[in-house]
Amino acid sequence: MPHLLLKDLPRYECLLEAAKEFPDLDPSAAEAFLHLLRTGDEAFGVTERHFAAHHISQGRFGVLMLLWRGAQPRMGAAAADGIGCGPRTPAELAEAAGVTRATMTGLIDTLERDGFVRREPDPSDRRMLLVQLTAKADKFLRGFMPGHFRSVAAVMDTLGEGERKTLVRLLVKIQRQVSALKAGDPSAESSAAR
Amino acid sequence: MPHLLLKDLPRYECLLEAAKEFPDLDPSAAEAFLHLLRTGDEAFGVTERHFAAHHISQGRFGVLMLLWRGAQPRMGAAAADGIGCGPRTPAELAEAAGVTRATMTGLIDTLERDGFVRREPDPSDRRMLLVQLTAKADKFLRGFMPGHFRSVAAVMDTLGEGERKTLVRLLVKIQRQVSALKAGDPSAESSAAR
DNA sequence: GGCTGACCGTTAGCTTCCTAATCATTCCCG
DNA sequence: CGGGAATGATTAGGAAGCTAACGGTCAGCC
Numbered sequence: 001m002p003h004l005l006l007k008d009l010p011r012y013e014c015l016l017e018a019a020k021e022f023p024d025l026d027p028s029a030a031e032a033f034l035h036l037l038r039t040g041d042e043a044f045g046v047t048e049r050h051f052a053a054h055h056i057s058q059g060r061f062g063v064l065m066l067l068w069r070g071a072q073p074r075m076g077a078a079a080a081d082g083i084g085c086g087p088r089t090p091a092e093l094a095e096a097a098g099v100t101r102a103t104m105t106g107l108i109d110t111l112e113r114d115g116f117v118r119r120e121p122d123p124s125d126r127r128m129l130l131v132q133l134t135a136k137a138d139k140f141l142r143g144f145m146p147g148h149f150r151s152v153a154a155v156m157d158t159l160g161e162g163e164r165k166t167l168v169r170l171l172v173k174i175q176r177q178v179s180a181l182k183a184g185d186p187s188a189e190s191s192a193a194r
Numbered sequence: 195m196p197h198l199l200l201k202d203l204p205r206y207e208c209l210l211e212a213a214k215e216f217p218d219l220d221p222s223a224a225e226a227f228l229h230l231l232r233t234g235d236e237a238f239g240v241t242e243r244h245f246a247a248h249h250i251s252q253g254r255f256g257v258l259m260l261l262w263r264g265a266q267p268r269m270g271a272a273a274a275d276g277i278g279c280g281p282r283t284p285a286e287l288a289e290a291a292g293v294t295r296a297t298m299t300g301l302i303d304t305l306e307r308d309g310f311v312r313r314e315p316d317p318s319d320r321r322m323l324l325v326q327l328t329a330k331a332d333k334f335l336r337g338f339m340p341g342h343f344r345s346v347a348a349v350m351d352t353l354g355e356g357e358r359k360t361l362v363r364l365l366v367k368i369q370r371q372v373s374a375l376k377a378g379d380p381s382a383e384s385s386a387a388r
Numbered sequence: 389g390g391c392t393g394a395c396c397g398t399t400a401g402c403t404t405c406c407t408a409a410t411c412a413t414t415c416c417c418g
Numbered sequence: 419c420g421g422g423a424a425t426g427a428t429t430a431g432g433a434a435g436c437t438a439a440c441g442g443t444c445a446g447c448c
Contacts, residue, residue, distance in 0.1 A: 294435080
């Protein structure tokens with residue numbers, strides 16, 4: 001499990017009580033927020049057990065997925081020139097994965113040590129490397145993915161199609177709000193601050 | 195931000211395409227799952243920037259909250275004997291926070307180094323320590339919390355009361371499903387496996 | 389009264405993330 | 419064409435999580 005999170009979320013009545021002391025505390029917002037983090041963490045934990053059983057971590061899996069997606073032969077228009085074939089260099093991988101290049105160096109290190117990727121020099125720019133999936137990685141992923149998909153499906157099995165759509169809609173709304181906050185959009189501030 | 199997560203989620207059509215190759219892949223489940231993890235991470239990131247501005251981490255904040263909650267004088271029934279006054283020893287804190295005792299040792303180390311807590315021997319059991327919040331921590335929290343609550347409220351500001359209730363309901367449903375999966379409940383398996 | 393087992397906190401060593409600094413290479417501009 | 423500026427990968431060091439193993443302390447049972 002990734003981060004320290006209170007195991008027992010404060011009950012709603014406690015939030016109401018605390019809001020008396022802190023006018024900035026919005027009880028229903030806090031409740032939704034805590035449940036969001038908590039549930040994300042729990043769901044993550046389910047897949048992590050499957051990861052651990054195959055001796056791979058979330059971070060390394062993400063890199064493999066990125067490379068795998070890029071390695072799929074493209075049927076579409078821009079197939080020949082390799083445009084859009086996914087990230088290949090450590091810097092591109094770091095960008096796509098949302099980690100720093102230093103972190104990506106470490107991930108590629110262990111992936112290479114375990115024989116899942118190869119570093120090869122870029123023939124056209126000697127600053128760069130090209131990261132290649134090995135056959136071993138391909139074989140590993142083909143064995144690993146079905147179980148992973150079943151884990152994901154098991155977690156969401158409790159929701160019907162309509163509920164899933166509703167959930168995604170609400171989550172996307174929150175994502176947009178977070179993006180607006182990051183961009184410093186003043187209209188995205190809490191209404192309590194207006 | 196906590197963990198490596200694909201910045202660009204695969205589009206739904208890509209999931210549909212991939213499902214042709216992997217029968218275990220449930221596209222709507224995968225979509226909801228990815229959005230859940232991604233949104234939790236994004237929301238977490240918003241508060242984390244506020245944490246970083248005050249030179250504190252999520253983990254240390256959690257410990258302070260636990261101690262603070264425990265330090266509040268109880269108005270209720272069981273006030274006199276100290277029952278229910280919250281965790282005090284490192285082991286209790288670790289249990290409540292959902293981390294190992296070893297991790298809690300490290301957290302208390304840095305918290306003590308920074309003057310937020312004190313370790314004191316338990317007079318009745320020499321194996322144990324009692325962790326005490328300092329006045330500095332109390333002052334810090336009183337200054338920190340309002341901004342934290344505003345961050346949380348800002349993230350959720352985009353949802354109305356009804357949407358928040360719906361979101362919490364769906365999240366709680368997922369949490370229950372995860373608990374059932376952890377307990378090995380066979381009826382909680384994916385319907386695809388039945 | 390003294391073992392034995394259980395529990396407490398800590399230590400040691402691993403992983404994966406981060407930032408900051410370093411070094412090689414390429415690009416651009418005068 | 420020569421010299422910054424920008425870009426790419428790496429290294430070093432730190433934080434926060436984990437497991438495993440340790441020594442100190444208590445408690446229960448012969």
